[in-house]
Amino acid sequence: MLEYGRPDMTAAKKEHKRFLVGIAGGSGSGKTTLSRRVIEESSKAGIDGQIFSLDNYYRPLDHLSLEQRKAYNFDHPDALDFALAVLQLKNLCAGETIEQPVYDFKVYTREAVPRVCKPTKLIVVEGLYALYPPELLKLYDCRIFVSTRLAAAVLRRIQRDIEDRGRDVEGAKHQILTTVLPMYDGYVQPSQKNAHFSINWEGEEIPDKATEGLVRMVRDYFR
Numbered sequence: 001m002l003e004y005g006r007p008d009m010t011a012a013k014k015e016h017k018r019f020l021v022g023i024a025g026g027s028g029s030g031k032t033t034l035s036r037r038v039i040e041e042s043s044k045a046g047i048d049g050q051i052f053s054l055d056n057y058y059r060p061l062d063h064l065s066l067e068q069r070k071a072y073n074f075d076h077p078d079a080l081d082f083a084l085a086v087l088q089l090k091n092l093c094a095g096e097t098i099e100q101p102v103y104d105f106k107v108y109t110r111e112a113v114p115r116v117c118k119p120t121k122l123i124v125v126e127g128l129y130a131l132y133p134p135e136l137l138k139l140y141d142c143r144i145f146v147s148t149r150l151a152a153a154v155l156r157r158i159q160r161d162i163e164d165r166g167r168d169v170e171g172a173k174h175q176i177l178t179t180v181l182p183m184y185d186g187y188v189q190p191s192q193k194n195a196h197f198s199i200n201w202e203g204e205e206i207p208d209k210a211t212e213g214l215v216r217m218v219r220d221y222f223r
Contacts, residue, residue: 018093019221020123020139021214024130024191025146026184027075030201034146034211035126041215047222048120052092054127056101057085060109069108075175075183077129086135088117093139095119122218128183131191142217145195 025031039049057080061069088098099114199210
């Protein structure tokens with residue numbers, strides 16, 4: 001189901017020449033999938049875009065032992081360097097190229113070589129806490145919160161942690177119970193109130209209407 005809010009498109013046009021979308025939701029909710037589809041469909045309409053993933057802005061844990069890093073609560077908002085994320089996002093909006101940090105979740109710190117990101121017309125900010133800090137909220141032209149069935153989200157999270165982040169099944173399950181679910185209830189889900197749109201889906205695919213509606217909004221903005 002897609003619930004509608006009222007983003008002020010006219011006011012947004014006056015402030016800057018780029019369109020910024022914030023997409024938040026719990027782990028495994030589908031926010032990354034939606035972000036990619038919006039970028040792909042906008043590209044077909046001649047609008048270049050990029051995903052600005054907040055996962056790249058986790059704080060480096062070089063000062064901790066490997067065991068301490070493994071026990072770190074990555075699902076709490078304090079784990080993210082919002083100040084750097086906001087600064088680099090503003091730089092992109094100002095037409096500047098940035099060197100974005102790349103986070104290595106297998107060793108729990110930033111890689112030595114950053115990613116070079118050039119300005120684009122469309123920027124999709126995606127992450128657990130994309131709708132959490134006020135400093136980010138005021139930059140967006142559109143804010144979206146994505147949610148899905150708990151069972152499906154948990155399975156996706158476990159699969160990702162095992163395949164992409166080097167964790168075993170027991171470690172992934174422990175993290176779900178001790179940090180993922182409590183932090184979702186305490187911080188992530190409450191940020192839904194900051195969304196213009198809420199997408200609640202039950203199947204394996206994000207509803208086409210949700211993607212089409214957002215892409216139409218982007219196209220209209222640049223007309």
